[in-house]
Amino acid sequence: MNADAxxxxxxxxxxxxxxxxxxxxxxxxxLPHDGRRETAVPFLSLLRSSQPxxxxxxxxxxxxxxxxxxxxxxxxxxxVLDYGPGQYLAVSVDLPAAGHVLSATPEQPYLLLNIEIDxxxxxxxxxxxxxxxxxxxxxxxxxxxxxxxxxxxEALCRLLELLDAAHQGEAPPREAAFLAVGLKREIIYRLxxxxxxxxxxxxxxxxxxxxxxxxxxAWLKERYNQPVLxxxxxxxxxxxxxxxxxxxKAVTAMGPMQYQKQLRLQQARAxxxxxxxxxxTAAYQVGYESPSxxxxxxxxLFGAPPMRDIKKLRPEV
Numbered sequence: 001m002n003a004d005a006x007x008x009x010x011x012x013x014x015x016x017x018x019x020x021x022x023x024x025x026x027x028x029x030x031l032p033h034d035g036r037r038e039t040a041v042p043f044l045s046l047l048r049s050s051q052p053x054x055x056x057x058x059x060x061x062x063x064x065x066x067x068x069x070x071x072x073x074x075x076x077x078x079x080v081l082d083y084g085p086g087q088y089l090a091v092s093v094d095l096p097a098a099g100h101v102l103s104a105t106p107e108q109p110y111l112l113l114n115i116e117i118d119x120x121x122x123x124x125x126x127x128x129x130x131x132x133x134x135x136x137x138x139x140x141x142x143x144x145x146x147x148x149x150x151x152x153x154e155a156l157c158r159l160l161e162l163l164d165a166a167h168q169g170e171a172p173p174r175e176a177a178f179l180a181v182g183l184k185r186e187i188i189y190r191l192x193x194x195x196x197x198x199x200x201x202x203x204x205x206x207x208x209x210x211x212x213x214x215x216x217x218a219w220l221k222e223r224y225n226q227p228v229l230x231x232x233x234x235x236x237x238x239x240x241x242x243x244x245x246x247x248x249k250a251v252t253a254m255g256p257m258q259y260q261k262q263l264r265l266q267q268a269r270a271x272x273x274x275x276x277x278x279x280x281t282a283a284y285q286v287g288y289e290s291p292s293x294x295x296x297x298x299x300x301l302f303g304a305p306p307m308r309d310i311k312k313l314r315p316e317v
Contacts, residue, residue: 019153020086024068026160027111030167034109040166040173041180044159047112053101057302059266060095060143063116064088064191066156070110071102076143077253083145086153090191090200092119093142093214094221095252096262113156117188119214122201125188133192133201140202142213142251152190159183213251216244220256224263225287230256264288265301272310279306 031037031048038045049070060074071084075098082102083089104110126133148156162176162183191200216237220228233256234244248256264286271282283294295305302309 019150019157020068023113023153023157023160024111026164027068027113028109030163031111039163040176041159041163042177043116043184044163044180045114047110047114049101049104049110050106051101051104053104055098055100057096057098057266057269059263060091060097061116062093062119063091063114064187065091066113066115066148068111068113069108070104070112072099072110072112073102074099074143076141077258079141079253081143081145086148088146088148089143090146090196091143092122092200093251094217095142096254096259096266097143113160115184115187121184121188122192125185125192126201129189129192131192131197133198140199140250141253144196144199146191146194146196146199149190149194152187152194155183155186155190159187213248216248216256217252217259220260221263224260224267225285227287228257228260261297262301265298268294268298268306269302269309272306273313275314282306 027046027048030039031046034049036045036047055075066088067084067086069085071082072089074081074083074089076095081089084103101110125131159180162171162179165171166173166176191197216233216239219233219236230241230244234241237244239247245255248254248259252259254262268282268286271277271285272279277285279295279298280291283291286294288294298306298309304312
């Protein structure tokens with residue numbers, strides 16, 4: 001354990017398969033078909049797939065993603081993260097990544113809970129619960145895989161039971177939304193007092209000390225379509241260039257300029273998918289001066305030139 005816990009606490013106890021089965025049954029009722037569903041609880045969404053999926057790219061947001069059935073693989077630059085039933089992917093900063101479902105069948109579909117977590121909520125729970133999670137505050141990867149212990153599973157199970165009661169008409173949806181607020185705090189507490197609590201909290205600690213990479217990420221997101229010098233970013237975040245590179249790569253698995261490039265290409269893809277622009281216009285809008293360079297880098301990231309990629313994603317194009 002990485003924080004104080006009362007004697008006899010369930011934290012740290014092994015996970016129980018029956019809880020996973022109970023949660024999977026609830027999600028199966030709430031989400032009977034493949035896809036993603038937002039719920040009556042604003043911070044919780046559900047995902048289901050009855051078959052493996054191709055690799056898709058996007059930007060991971062601060063969250064905890066818990067798998068109930070199936071397996072998934074996430075690519076974070078050169079890192080590969082696999083996780084399955086009873087495990088979670090914790091994300092503490094915005095991270096460009098790729099991922100795909102590895103195993104799923106119609107009989108045993110891939111089922112996932114996505115819980116959005118604001119880093120400020122982590123900090124508040126640490127302060128109010130008086131948890132001691134400091135160990136030198138070294139930068140750590142902004143996404144990692146952990147295992148749900150019994151206490152965390154129990155809190156997640158109660159959250160889903162709230163939704164299930166609303167779904168079956170046993171309680172109004174507003175009741176689930178209201179009571180879920182307290183359960184979210186418990187879930188965060190269980191994450192922080194679990195085996196990976198220090199790892200989850202370190203980036204928040206660094207941010208509080210004005211050395212956080214999320215500040216650099218926010219700065220790059222605001223200027224993703226502008227020419228940026230790494231020296232400017234270092235000055236804006238009160239770091240030397242070498243320290244910035246070291247900490248940024250430790251958290252995101254990539255350098256600041258590579259991060260900005262991925263943001264540009266993700267935004268360009270979104271513009272093209274909307275169908276309101278062509279490849280050259282999208283290139284200029286996201287900050288490229290050369291459409292040919294844009295096309296080369298787009299193909300390197302997404303595996304096909306811009307319009308061919310969009311045609312694959314939207315067959316009517």
